[in-house]
Amino acid sequence: MIAHYLPAFMILISLSSVAGLILYLVDKYLAHYGRCRMEIRNAPDRSCIVDGGVSLLSCLNDMELYLPSSCGGKGTCGFCKLTVHKGGGAILPLEKIYLSRREIHANVRLACQVKIRGDISVTIPDELLSVKKYETRVIDIKDIARDLKQVTLDLQNSQTISFKAGQYIQLLVPGTDQLRSYSITSNPKYSRRIELLIKHLPGGLCSGFVHNELQKGDLLTILGPYGDFCADRYLNRQHITDMVFIAGGCGIAPVRSILNDLWDKRAQNTIYFFFGAHRVDELYFADEYIRRDNTDEQFHFVPAVSEKHQHDNWTGRTGLIHETIASYPFVPGKTVFFICGPDAMIQAVSELLLSKGHSQHQIHFDSFYSGI
Ligand SMILES: Cc1cc2nc3c(=O)[nH]c(=O)nc-3n(C[C@H](O)[C@H](O)[C@H](O)COP(=O)(O)OP(=O)(O)OC[C@H]3O[C@@H](n4cnc5c(N)ncnc54)[C@H](O)[C@@H]3O)c2cc1C
Ligand code: FES
Known part of the structure; x- marks a missing residue:
């Protein structure tokens, strides 16, 4: 009996996969969403008109609103949470892995999984509104152990950073659009200098770069501060x-x-x-x-x-x-x-x-x- 229906069943599955693929490709390469209004409810002065068709995470990045994104937008860290009041479409199954029932009910979403297809209204966690991008110079890099380096960064352009002990920054891996998170190991009383401890992971993109290529005098871009691991x-x-x-x-x-x-x-x-x-x-x-x-x-x-x-x-x-x-x-x-x-x-x-x-x-x- 099952064998009788199997070919039809297989054809149905193949057709729906092909249809899904066509929809995905049309959405990715042909659909135009034009200009959309982005409302930031808790920072109305940052609301603006943006280009549709991109992820909410990258759109906010372009607006210099930097959500944490340890996985680089792949939907595997669950860090880029915010509330979407209007627009944003249906929640994806992947997002549900990282959201509690209460968060789903409160319209919390993963910004990297939301595509801007029309006007959208969001609230960003308040503490993230003060996250900034900093240009830094490596003023020291030393071996603490076989697989651990301490990197000292000096903030450029007379910038200072205000952070709490226990918070972390995101480091932009040079030559890529990839961010990696590193806890700040220095004392918050130093606002022009931060220290990081970076462990070497064989084959790791960022830790490999830091251990094999990074030199004293190099420039690095960081974002932060993030996190509430504070005592x-x-x-x-x-x-x-x-x-x-x-x-x-x-x-x-x-x-x-x-x-x-x-x-x-x-x-x-x-x-x-x-x-x-x-x-x-x-x-x-x-x-x-x-x-x-x-x-x-x-x-x-x-x-x-x-x-x-x-x-x-x-x-x-x-x-x-x-x-x-x-x-x-x-x-x-x-x-x-x-x-x-x-x-x-x-x-x-x-x-x-x-x-x-x-x-x-x-x-x-x-x-x-x-x-x-
Ligand atoms: C909030 C936060 C704070 C962090 N603070 C620090 C810190 O102070 N010091 C520090 O060294 N790291 C810290 N990390 C980890 C760091 O962000 C990176 O994940 C780590 O350096 C690996 O990045 P990579 O680009 O070298 O490896 P990738 O290229 O991302 O990964 C290479 C391979 O290693 C695996 N992998 C990735 N990360 C890890 C890991 N951490 N352990 C084991 N396997 C892994 C991947 O699955 C992959 O197979 C922190 C992470 C978070 C989320
Ligand atoms: S950036 Fe990691 S889940 Fe969105």
Whole structure:
């Protein structure tokens, strides 16, 4: 019976695929959407007339409104969210992966997946209205470890950047239209200079460029600041006794900025820093934190490596970082957690903390490897 209908079924599928392809090609190459009105509800002075037929993300970029876009507009990072009140067409299945039910209900969309086909009205998250483009010069680039470089950028044209410890910038990979996100590792008190820590990923476009080609004196374009992985909201709050930072590998980048900022602001909270790495040589800056741990009663540094080799001379903790945290009796309601690094580590630590009664509201995280 099934065999009888199979040829007809296959023909139907082929025809609908061809029809879909024709519609896509017509939309991409032949359709003209003319000039469309773009209303920015929370920044009416930025509303203007734009050319239709392009993605909302690239149109906003041209208007110097820079949404975060770690995947370069491929629809795989879920960062480029905004509210579309009018226009924008139906939500795509791909967008639903990154949107909660509440967001879908509130007309939140991924800007890279919305094509401008007519007049459109949007609201951009307020904090993104102040994101700017900066030209910078590399004034220092040095090896921190075998696979990690610290890059220091000096802002050009007398520009200054105001950011909070824990935020990140997007770097435009020279010669491409690709952006990559990097946490700012320097202290926010320096507004003309920022430091980044960039780990080498074999075959990686941006990290490969930074490790193999970038030179002192080169110019780089950055956008920012972005993100809310910020701890200062808990600074000296009486009901929060402990602030716990958990980093994996180059997830140390924003934590360095946050810790220096908290110490500058004379934080009274007790601070724990759990740092997990595969190998001992990936415990970047560990000496610095061990010294601080020895002299500051309010600071506890807990490094752990997951792979121990005989020649390492490592006498510290071994195992995954969430296993180390499990033995600490942090009190739910009085402790806040900031986790930064690969998704798998964030998930393992979050699950552990939730199982110990900590609230989701007091667990903050920054995923470096989101969707890529
Ligand atoms: C908010 C945020 C902050 C970040 N901060 C930092 C930071 O401070 N320092 C830093 O080094 N990186 C950071 N990243 C990661 C960074 O943005 C890039 O993803 C990373 O440098 C790889 O880019 P690439 O162009 O070299 O690799 P791509 O050319 O994009 O990818 C090359 C290959 O590596 C895989 N891949 C891509 N990214 C990763 C990854 N992170 N881990 C494992 N495999 C990957 C891809 O699937 C692909 O196969 C951050 C990411 C986010 C979202
Ligand atoms: S830029 Fe839209 S999902 Fe990544």
